[in-house]
Amino acid sequence: MNNFAKRYAAFAIANRKLILALMAFFTLFMGYFIQDLDIRNDPDTLLPETNRYVATNAYGEQKFGFGNIMVVGFVLKDCVGGNDPYSDADEIINFDPETGLRINESAPVKMTQTICEAAGGAWEDSADVYQPWFVNMVQKAHNDMVALKHSRGNNFMDIAAQKIKYMGTSEDGGLKFERLIPVAGINITDKQVADTQLAHLKKGIETNPVLAPMLMLKQAKDGTRCEFAQDGWYDDETCKAKGFFIVGDYADTVKSDYLPWVTSTINLVDAIKAEHGDRVEVRIAGEPYFLAFMLYDLVQKWWLFAISFLIVVAMLWYLNKGWRGSVFPLIGVVATIIITLGLMGFTAYKLTTMMVLTPMLLLAIGTGHAVQVVRRYQSELHTNGILPMSAAERAIATTIVPATLAIVTDMVGFFTLSFVDISFYKAYAYFGMFGMMTILITTTTIAPILMAMFPGKNTQVDASMVEASKFEKGMAKTLTSVIMGKMKIIPIGMVVALVAWSAVQTKVFEPTVDSPMPGVEVGINYSRAAFKYDSDANIDLRRLGEVMPGVISVNIPIKGKVENFPMLPACSYDGSQAPGTPCWDEDEDAPQGAFNNAEVMAAIEKTEDWMRSHPNIGFTGSYIQFLKIVNMLMMTPEGQEPDLKYFHVPNAEFIAKNMDVYGDAEDPEWVPDANEIVTGFNGLLEANTNAGDLDSFVAKGWNEGVIMGFVNTMDPVKTHQTVKDIQQWFVDNKDEPGFDLVTWGFKSGDVVHMPESGKTVQIEDSGTDTIAVGGFLGATEATHDVAEVEYIKSPLITALAIFIIAALIFGSPLIAAILTSTLLVTLFGQYGLGAYFTSVENWSGNLHFATLVSLSIAMGLGVDYGIYMISRLREEMQATGGQWVESLRNTLETTGAAVFASIVVLLASFIPLLMTQLANTWALGIFISEALIIDVVIALTIIPLLVYIFKPKYVFGDKK
Numbered sequence: 001m002n003n004f005a006k007r008y009a010a011f012a013i014a015n016r017k018l019i020l021a022l023m024a025f026f027t028l029f030m031g032y033f034i035q036d037l038d039i040r041n042d043p044d045t046l047l048p049e050t051n052r053y054v055a056t057n058a059y060g061e062q063k064f065g066f067g068n069i070m071v072v073g074f075v076l077k078d079c080v081g082g083n084d085p086y087s088d089a090d091e092i093i094n095f096d097p098e099t100g101l102r103i104n105e106s107a108p109v110k111m112t113q114t115i116c117e118a119a120g121g122a123w124e125d126s127a128d129v130y131q132p133w134f135v136n137m138v139q140k141a142h143n144d145m146v147a148l149k150h151s152r153g154n155n156f157m158d159i160a161a162q163k164i165k166y167m168g169t170s171e172d173g174g175l176k177f178e179r180l181i182p183v184a185g186i187n188i189t190d191k192q193v194a195d196t197q198l199a200h201l202k203k204g205i206e207t208n209p210v211l212a213p214m215l216m217l218k219q220a221k222d223g224t225r226c227e228f229a230q231d232g233w234y235d236d237e238t239c240k241a242k243g244f245f246i247v248g249d250y251a252d253t254v255k256s257d258y259l260p261w262v263t264s265t266i267n268l269v270d271a272i273k274a275e276h277g278d279r280v281e282v283r284i285a286g287e288p289y290f291l292a293f294m295l296y297d298l299v300q301k302w303w304l305f306a307i308s309f310l311i312v313v314a315m316l317w318y319l320n321k322g323w324r325g326s327v328f329p330l331i332g333v334v335a336t337i338i339i340t341l342g343l344m345g346f347t348a349y350k351l352t353t354m355m356v357l358t359p360m361l362l363l364a365i366g367t368g369h370a371v372q373v374v375r376r377y378q379s380e381l382h383t384n385g386i387l388p389m390s391a392a393e394r395a396i397a398t399t400i401v402p403a404t405l406a407i408v409t410d411m412v413g414f415f416t417l418s419f420v421d422i423s424f425y426k427a428y429a430y431f432g433m434f435g436m437m438t439i440l441i442t443t444t445t446i447a448p449i450l451m452a453m454f455p456g457k458n459t460q461v462d463a464s465m466v467e468a469s470k471f472e473k474g475m476a477k478t479l480t481s482v483i484m485g486k487m488k489i490i491p492i493g494m495v496v497a498l499v500a501w502s503a504v505q506t507k508v509f510e511p512t513v514d515s516p517m518p519g520v521e522v523g524i525n526y527s528r529a530a531f532k533y534d535s536d537a538n539i540d541l542r543r544l545g546e547v548m549p550g551v552i553s554v555n556i557p558i559k560g561k562v563e564n565f566p567m568l569p570a571c572s573y574d575g576s577q578a579p580g581t582p583c584w585d586e587d588e589d590a591p592q593g594a595f596n597n598a599e600v601m602a603a604i605e606k607t608e609d610w611m612r613s614h615p616n617i618g619f620t621g622s623y624i625q626f627l628k629i630v631n632m633l634m635m636t637p638e639g640q641e642p643d644l645k646y647f648h649v650p651n652a653e654f655i656a657k658n659m660d661v662y663g664d665a666e667d668p669e670w671v672p673d674a675n676e677i678v679t680g681f682n683g684l685l686e687a688n689t690n691a692g693d694l695d696s697f698v699a700k701g702w703n704e705g706v707i708m709g710f711v712n713t714m715d716p717v718k719t720h721q722t723v724k725d726i727q728q729w730f731v732d733n734k735d736e737p738g739f740d741l742v743t744w745g746f747k748s749g750d751v752v753h754m755p756e757s758g759k760t761v762q763i764e765d766s767g768t769d770t771i772a773v774g775g776f777l778g779a780t781e782a783t784h785d786v787a788e789v790e791y792i793k794s795p796l797i798t799a800l801a802i803f804i805i806a807a808l809i810f811g812s813p814l815i816a817a818i819l820t821s822t823l824l825v826t827l828f829g830q831y832g833l834g835a836y837f838t839s840v841e842n843w844s845g846n847l848h849f850a851t852l853v854s855l856s857i858a859m860g861l862g863v864d865y866g867i868y869m870i871s872r873l874r875e876e877m878q879a880t881g882g883q884w885v886e887s888l889r890n891t892l893e894t895t896g897a898a899v900f901a902s903i904v905v906l907l908a909s910f911i912p913l914l915m916t917q918l919a920n921t922w923a924l925g926i927f928i929s930e931a932l933i934i935d936v937v938i939a940l941t942i943i944p945l946l947v948y949i950f951k952p953k954y955v956f957g958d959k960k
Contacts, residue, residue: 009394012393023332031338047782058754074281077280145246155248167630182197214247219242220239269282304911320375410861412798505835525716526779536917551712555775556773557706558705618712624649635661708775795827799820803817834847868899
């Protein structure tokens, strides 16, 4: 290795101009492709399309829509003007539904008239939503949201949407479908006309068991949400209508246009707030907004990256004693970042905002290596009194081997991520390895060359330029005495305390069937994983969670089994139909499709009723709700208001219990056919709705449909349990009437034909036969499955790979064991940190799949310092003739000081990761920072101590 290092250094110096020219050209060339970066935060591309949850979600989105739902809520304020707590982001805290108090003890109690008036506001709790200005405001917002690019206007659900109708009976006994509000809005010039229009809206939505729970908020006097049909729902004094919601749907194409789209969305909402913000709360949430806002916030916080870069410049200026020692190393680091970002754009790889970690890591790691090589250059220049080029050659020759070893192990940390089937893991792996590889040229080679080519007026460096500072000398002296004296118990005690704390947090001595470390929650709370608790996006989501019956979507596709519903082609009588070919005769045969079967409809109704009764599920919707409304309207005796007891699917069992309305007085023994009634109601709905009104819930042909709902929690423990409960429901009811006639969702091994893309996907074997759900709940569960497998396996593979490579490169299994054992301490410390965040329910920092990536990366980074320390100890032992104490002190004074400086620079470079509203970058910054702090303590104390105890041949040479 030494011979190779000398030859490489000589080659680099001899061809320095060519190397600089090639680097400049390649940097400019790759920089051109940065404009093609594709950052989209698409959950559908994070995991493989063969995952059962991913496939279910993709199928539901392509077949029925509602895969990219955005919700905007409008709630009348009780306190108008003044210092409304809802206008202050710091004061928006969840209410305790039992006490009505804010969960945060430092926040004020729930808004009351006394607090409102004391804050200078006007108390208007008597107002409700049935005011022309409020309804017209919601209608305008609907129109503006539909006008946004990528909208699916026919799928929108709100009081102004085309598909949301007043459903009643006409004078001739048929169905009547009317818009809830006029296209022109509520009349603002004629009060009598306006009152009639508002009364129509009120009756149309408040008496509708489908629309009311989903699209409006009714509140009791204590601020709690009133549920449809509960006592007091229809009493305006007991339950007052306080808000409306717009549920918008956007096409998948929005994912490639996130930044312009979310900017338009924010401008739209800001305009509403500017005009009506003194009287109305406007809250926005939903998958496309949430994911796009992550990119928006990152772009808005560009100045944090500038500050971080300036801090690195200042640190290098101070550490390397001059602008040359700051600027020249950073030229190489910046080149590495530009080249890597250019490769990301050139490959058109679908990236996430979490990839911001890559350039920050390259900045941090490249700077760390630069500190080592520049200090060595200055040392060679002063100590040996040689010319700058000779000093640069010797600096490269002495540092290229440990730098190569360190960078190779860094690359191993990234490489192991490529085996995890998550797209951004692979992106970290591919681009991280590429970036690490370029550092060998751009930083460890280019920096000393530039310093030698432009040495300044004085070609020699005075002693002050390379002499260790008082701090460095003091640190080396203190640590030497600690390692060699009785105080070694301090670093040993710190490691023991860390391991003990992590053991308690992870509950590693209390393993369960499901987890060897039950204290570590690997599920994901998407909102907390994406944004910090007090971020604007999270505040809006929490507030909507208080007033809406759900926050994240879930869908379950339903399809009639071929053996029960063969779905034959229609018969043709023009001669084109081959004789003997099975076909469906519209006039002779019974209607086709599972949704014309009353028992199937009853099974879907039973499933929806169970889902709505689940403590973690709020609103659900499906075609069944339309069918039940028709049944209620048609079966309620003439002259009476619709009776909710008829809000059911008319299957044989229900008909038998209600023969007073279904039977025939002239023929009391006649029992109507349930399938015929269902088919008749389907025909009524099809005839009285516009094209596309029913497509969101049932497919043409009546053989496929979907149950769509909202889960009212994002707690990873509860969402995981909710999925398990849904799966168990279908296991328990698989042989019940109607359930066995259709397939629910998708299972392992199923072949899925994607409706839009035309792709055929074979779902991978998940080791279970339970069904998968789609929607955001499905995406949540998919990441839970991956994290559950990878949170131990992936970092242990990294550790094994580092051990093998270190053993081969150093030619010493003992050195490899020392390095790997210390890395495992760091790893266990990170498990402890993740478990701690779990224990306090900080779901931004538990070990969900987005933070797991930090484990392997941190291990790759952590081994750098050990490699530099061991390499320098060997060099000093050879220089001092085997004097251990002197070698240790010299190592700590030089390489040890550089390691410490590198840590300071590394931590400074993570400022942007910690200071944006993004929780995923914050979590990555916290985990890697914790690992680096542990690593520097271990590198400066524990590794030298272990080397001294075990005396590996690599450092101490042959024993005499």
